[in-house]
Amino acid sequence: MxxxxxxxxxxxxxxxxxxxxxxxxxxxxxxxxRDQQWQYTNYTFFFNAKSEGLNGWYQEAFQVGKVISVSCETLRIESREYEGKVYNTLQAGGFANLIFSQRGGQQQAPQQSQPRQQTQSQPRQNSEPPIDFDDDIPF
Incomplete structure (x- = not known):
């Protein structure tokens, strides 16, 4: 994936x-x-909104300048030539899944909030030994 x-x-x-x-x-x-030159990778993804809720989420998420995260099973390369240069774009082999979308518009000034009362909590006593995750590795 x-x-x-x-x-x-x-x-x-x-x-x-x-x-x-x-x-x-x-x-x-x-x-x-390494040479401090900008490098780019371009992607094209297809999304199908079959419900009004999904359509609303996509309208909010898919705006120029916003950051999104997309998952897909396979990627394929689409090559095209323009004015003597070859441009490669990666595309999902099928429909992609939107897993994160930047919410809201421009950054807003932080809002004033009421000071919170801090409470001190006692650390929980745990009688179990700590988990050693290396024990789960099968080799």
Whole structure:
């Protein structure tokens, strides 16, 4: 399984149909390589909203500049040539699953909150020995 987290680069394409609303979303991951040059990986994902609730979530999540996380079983490469350069984009082999979406709009000023009373709690007494996770490894 692949999990990709990226920023939405372009306005998603939306196509309403008899089987729901299709969203085509393009993401980009960006990092600096050893030479301090920016490197990009581009992705295209397809999402089908078959219910009003899912459609509302997708409308909120799929906005330019927002960060989302997507999972899919397989990725395939789509290559295209433009003005003598070859561009590769990774696409999900089927429909992808939205597993995280950045909520809200621009950052807002923090709101004033009432001071909380701090209570001290007693640490729980545990008579069981600590778990040694190495015991579970079969080799």
């Amino acid at each position: 692949h999990v990709i987290t990226g920023e939405i680069r372009k306005e998603p394409r939306v196509k309403a149909g008899a089987n729901g609303t299709l969203y085509i979303v393009e993401l980009s991951e960006r990092y600096k390589d």
